[in-house]
Each structure stands twice: as C-alpha cells, then as structure tokens.
Amino acid sequence: MADRYLHFTGTAPGRFLTRRLGLPQPAPLRRWSLETPRLEGPLLHLTAGADTEAVAGLAEVLAGAGLPVVGRADRPGAVVLDATGVTTAAGLGDVHAALHPVVRSLAPGGRVVVLGTVPSPDDHHQAAAQQALEGFVRSLGKEIGRGSTVQLVRLPDVRVPGVPASDVRLPGGGATAQGAASTLRFLLSPRSAYVSGQVIELTDATPEPVTDPAAPLAGRxxxxxxxxxxxxxxxxxxxxxxxxxxxxxxxxxxxxxxxxxxxxxxxxxxxxxxxxxxxxxxxxxxxxxxxxxxxxxxxxxxxxxxxxxxxxxxxxxxxxxxxxxxxxxxxxxxxxxxxxxxxxxxxxxxxxxxxxxxxxxxxxxxxxxxxxxxxxxxxxxxxxxxxxxxxxxxxxxxxxxxxxxxxxxxxxxxxxxxxxxxxxxxxxxxxxxxxxxxxxxxxxxxxxxxxxxxxxx
Structure with missing residues (x-):
C-alpha cells in the first residue's frame, strides 16, 4: 500500500507544513537495485580509544565493502568507527571527538557502524566502556535522520581470559575482523536500508569463501x-x-x-x-x-x-x-x-x-x-x-x-x-x-x- 504521507513530505508544501507542525519528516530510503548497488560517497574510517592500531584484517575487509576508503571526507556515504580500543570511561570521549565533527556531513541515507568488542566479565572498566557504546549507538540512530542508520558490531575478542584489557598490546585491543566481511558488506550497503540501532555480536568462526559474489548462494x-x-x-x-x-x-x-x-x-x-x-x-x-x-x-x-x-x-x-x-x-x-x-x-x-x-x-x-x-x-x-x-x-x-x-x-x-x-x-x-x-x-x-x-x- 502506498505511503501517501511519505510522498507528501517530499513536496515543497509538505516539507513546509510538517516542519511548522513538528511532524515526522521521513526520507525515502535508498534500497539495493542493479542501478543503485552501493551507497553514495566514500567510506570514512576512524579510530577511537587508546589503541590507535587498526583491528587485525579490518583494512582489507573495509576495502571489500565496495566503497573507496578514506581517512577524511567532506561528505562520506558511510563512517566506520573502530572503538575496540575503548576500555575506560575516559576513552568514550574519543568516540565523541571522532563522530561529533562528521555526523552532520554524512550523506543522506548514509551509514554509521561502530566496532566494539564483547564486554569483559573480567574487567569491569572495559565492560562499562563497551556497554556504553550500545546506548550511544541506539541514541544516535534515533537522532541522525535523513534516512541514515547506525549499528554496533561486536567483533570476537582473542584476548586471554583473566587478563585485563589494559594489559593487552594486540592490535585493536585483541579483536579481529576475521568473519566480519559479510556483516560489514550488508550494513554498508543499500540492502540494510530498514535496519538501524542494532547490536550484532560475531563469533570467531572461520568464514566459508564465496566463489561468485554476484551469486553467493549458487549450488545451494x-x-x-x-x-x-x-x-x-x-x-x-x-x-x-x-x-x-x-x-x-x-x-x-x-x-x-x-x-x-x-x-x-x-x-x-x-x-x-x-x-x-x-x-x-x-x-x-x-x-x-x-x-x-x-x-x-x-x-x-x-x-x-x-x-x-x-x-x-x-x-x-x-x-x-x-x-x-x-x-x-x-x-x-x-x-x-x-x-x-x-x-x-x-x-x-x-x-x-x-x-x-x-x-x-x-x-x-x-x-x-x-x-x-x-x-x-x-x-x-x-x-x-x-x-x-x-x-x-x-x-x-x-x-x-x-x-x-x-x-x-x-x-x-x-x-x-x-x-x-x-x-x-x-x-x-x-x-x-x-x-x-x-x-x-x-x-x-x-x-x-x-x-x-x-x-x-
């Protein structure tokens, strides 16, 4: 059934009236098609936390998302923030510092994906900081607007149980991007147009290779x-x-x-x-x-x-x-x-x-x-x-x-x-x-x- 209100708010009188009355102003969503297989604009890769090294394998995974990966951009189509190194409450300030300057410049229908790790039962400071990312992501998803979405992906953690995160010197605080390729491809594409404010937790299972990206389920x-x-x-x-x-x-x-x-x-x-x-x-x-x-x-x-x-x-x-x-x-x-x-x-x-x-x-x-x-x-x-x-x-x-x-x-x-x-x-x-x-x-x-x-x- 046609959404007449969505169509109306896309007209000049509709925009004026809904703005004056404080009514919702939905943006048409950009969904996948052969004509629009990717988001518009580059992928901005940012880092937050004391550990400034990238998650192991992340650069290669982001490159496979189909968007040009950059360190800065005036109008990014997507932003990936590596926050796996955020292990303290003070470190959350880096999340604000990284995203505060760019959220307004995100292209309409853009994507923000925050990468975190599983809150640790052995380190309550790390657990508090990583759980805080969930509240942050869900709130940002509600305010970002213009058809954009925000997600949190928790990468598998390869740290040794019982060893505090502050004692770890592995890239990304011990997280690895292995297995995250399909998830990031989905979230950083028009296929995820109606998914927002979600928390996805990955395991450390080894992914199966895809022979043909255009027909990944061939033979099944x-x-x-x-x-x-x-x-x-x-x-x-x-x-x-x-x-x-x-x-x-x-x-x-x-x-x-x-x-x-x-x-x-x-x-x-x-x-x-x-x-x-x-x-x-x-x-x-x-x-x-x-x-x-x-x-x-x-x-x-x-x-x-x-x-x-x-x-x-x-x-x-x-x-x-x-x-x-x-x-x-x-x-x-x-x-x-x-x-x-x-x-x-x-x-x-x-x-x-x-x-x-x-x-x-x-x-x-x-x-x-x-x-x-x-x-x-x-x-x-x-x-x-x-x-x-x-x-x-x-x-x-x-x-x-x-x-x-x-x-x-x-x-x-x-x-x-x-x-x-x-x-x-x-x-x-x-x-x-x-x-x-x-x-x-x-x-x-x-x-x-x-x-x-x-x-x-």
Whole structure:
C-alpha cells in the first residue's frame, strides 16, 4: 500500500507544513537495485580509544565493502568507527571527538557502524566502556535522520581470559575482523536500508569463501516456508536472485498463488502444511541432495485479548509459529538434511520483544523463536556446522498491514527512527545476509528489521 504521507513530505508544501507542525519528516530510503548497488560517497574510517592500531584484517575487509576508503571526507556515504580500543570511561570521549565533527556531513541515507568488542566479565572498566557504546549507538540512530542508520558490531575478542584489557598490546585491543566481511558488506550497503540501532555480536568462526559474489548462494538449495506471498515470497525472490535453487513451501489452500510465485522465480512449489506430522520427511524428500538454507517464515495471527481467547486460538498460533519450527528443525538436523555449512533463519517479531496488546499468543510464539535461536545456535554450529539466526520484523507494508485501521497503521509506520514502514524486501535482504556462506561468524543473532521501532527499543 502506498505511503501517501511519505510522498507528501517530499513536496515543497509538505516539507513546509510538517516542519511548522513538528511532524515526522521521513526520507525515502535508498534500497539495493542493479542501478543503485552501493551507497553514495566514500567510506570514512576512524579510530577511537587508546589503541590507535587498526583491528587485525579490518583494512582489507573495509576495502571489500565496495566503497573507496578514506581517512577524511567532506561528505562520506558511510563512517566506520573502530572503538575496540575503548576500555575506560575516559576513552568514550574519543568516540565523541571522532563522530561529533562528521555526523552532520554524512550523506543522506548514509551509514554509521561502530566496532566494539564483547564486554569483559573480567574487567569491569572495559565492560562499562563497551556497554556504553550500545546506548550511544541506539541514541544516535534515533537522532541522525535523513534516512541514515547506525549499528554496533561486536567483533570476537582473542584476548586471554583473566587478563585485563589494559594489559593487552594486540592490535585493536585483541579483536579481529576475521568473519566480519559479510556483516560489514550488508550494513554498508543499500540492502540494510530498514535496519538501524542494532547490536550484532560475531563469533570467531572461520568464514566459508564465496566463489561468485554476484551469486553467493549458487549450488545451494534453500527452502522457504510461507512463500506464496508477502515476506515469504520476497525472501524466496532474493535467495533466487543470489543463486539459490529455491523450494517454496506453503499450505495447500494457497496452492495456486504458491505455484505462480514459484513459476516467477523458477522455484519448486511444495504445497504442505508445516504442522503436518510428516512435514520434515516430505521436506527431505523434496531436497534429496540436502538443504543449504532453511527459512522458517510461515506464521499466523489469531488476535484476541487473553480473557477472550479460546484455547484453539492459542494452540493454533503456537503450533504454526513455534512448535512446527522446533519440530521440523530438530528432525531435519537429526536426519542430516541440513548440510554442514548450512543456515537456518527463523522469523521472530518485535511483538516477541516488546509484547503487543491482544497478541499474547503471537508474542509468546515469537519470543519462543528468540529463545530457540539463542540456545540452538552455538550447539548447532558445534554439532552440525550449521548457524541459526532470526529476523524480527517491525511494521512491514503487506496486505495484512494494509487491512489495519488507518490511525493504527499510521502510528505503526511513524513510530520508528526512520518514520516509515519497511518493505518485504528489507526482511528478505537480512535473511539473505544470514544465508551467505561467509556469514559463518553470525550465529545466535536476532536482527530487528524495524527501522529502529520505538516498541521495545
């Protein structure tokens, strides 16, 4: 559904009126396309903290982001601040000193990425300073405006446990950029247009090489549930664009729509109720060579306040949104259908983080997905060589949200730092990033694709 307010604020009368009334002034987002594959402007690389040496391997990783890397620029398209060397409260002054002069000059739709490390349980000064970066990033994301976004990426720390950060003399305070390439490529590109105020924590896992950057999923089979329409169809489309052979799964009741979507993408349709007892067996049969990517996108809502909610509404939502995900994931991992190096991506929701009036069943199911990801991620990587992550969409422009009453819909659109709704492709691009072969270091993460929604922020 068209966002008429966004269009109006782009006109001269709209800009005048909204400025006078103090109303939100959303900026059109620059999303990825063949015509706009990169941000505009160079990448400004800055450093904060006592350790002025770059994180090991960072220069090479930044060079691979596709933007010219510079030490100073009048109008950068992106800024990467290496703050891994910030280990004291006083060191936070370097963060201010580095970004204060440049935030106003950032090009519209620009990116700010702050690099930090995991707060140390053995050094409370380092822990305080690194945790402070999270509050800084979330606040800057809410004030930067003009369609720009701000993220914090915590790099893996190779310091020896028990040794205070102040005693370390390794580059970047002990952090390494190994495994960060796919994350920085995603965040420093138009693909992350509707992601802001996020904290992404990387592991020290060694990334798999990408043979063809234009088709990074070539040779992999990806199965997407709930793929007939909306977000699921967008995910299937982006994975196919990236070279995957896609199996599009949805309930038999939408077979015709599923088959049209599959035909458009050159995908294989699989009409199947994901809650069926033999769902995992039928998925395995549809992918005899195994799965490289499994995307759990199917979901339903049966909204009603708890006092008025019959058991059937509760059970059906939990069964589709959570129990079927747990059951099929367990069975496919046990059977080896998901190959080593595979990726599991589930769909949570900001409702599972912040809760939502009249959605106790839905919020419970989506919060359960978050628990699944955080628990299974490390074990699946160790036992099966598979990563497990989730996207948590906010207000996304779909047929479902188009049916929401006008004032509630407008509130949902504006209550985020970008003051607009996202598109299904925004969620799909995040899923595709998780699915990348070189995203091995991204595991157990829940990424909000919500424009930094004020709900649960």
């Amino acid at each position: 089979t990806a199965l997407v549930t709930g793929a007939a329409r909306g977000i699921g169809a967008a995910v299937a489309s982006v994975l196919a664009r990236d070279g995957a052979r896609v199996i599009a799964l949805d309930v038999p009741g939408v077979r015709e729509e599923l088959e049209r979507t599959a035909a458009r993408l050159g995908a294989t349709p699989l009409p199947l109720d994901i809650t069926a007892p033999d769902a995992a067996d039928r998925i395995a049969a549809a992918a005899p060579d195994g799965l490289g990517v499994l995307v759990h996108n199917a979901g339903i809502t049966r909204d009603r306040r708890l006092a008025n909610m019959p058991a059937e509404r509760w059970t059906s939502v939990v069964d589709v949104n959570l129990d079927s995900v747990l059951r099929t994931t367990d069975e496919l991992l046990k059977a080896g259908t998901i190959r080593r190096g595979g990726r599991i991506v589930a769909t949570a929701s900001i409702a599972g983080i912040a809760g939502n009036n009249g959605q106790t069943n839905y919020a419970a199911s989506k919060a359960g997905i978050i628990g699944l990801v955080r628990s299974l991620g490390p074990r699946a990587a160790a036992d099966h060589g598979v990563t497990v992550n989730a996207v948590a969409p906010g207000f996304i422009e779909t047929k479902m949200t188009a049916a929401v009453p006008f004032f509630i819909r407008e509130a949902g659109r504006r209550m985020n730092s970008l003051a607009q709704g996202g598109l299904p492709v925004d969620v799909a691009e995040a899923v595709a990033w998780f699915a990348q072969p070189d995203s091995t270091a991204v595991n157990g993460q829940v990424l909000r694709v919500c424009g930094q929604s004020l709900l649960g922020a």
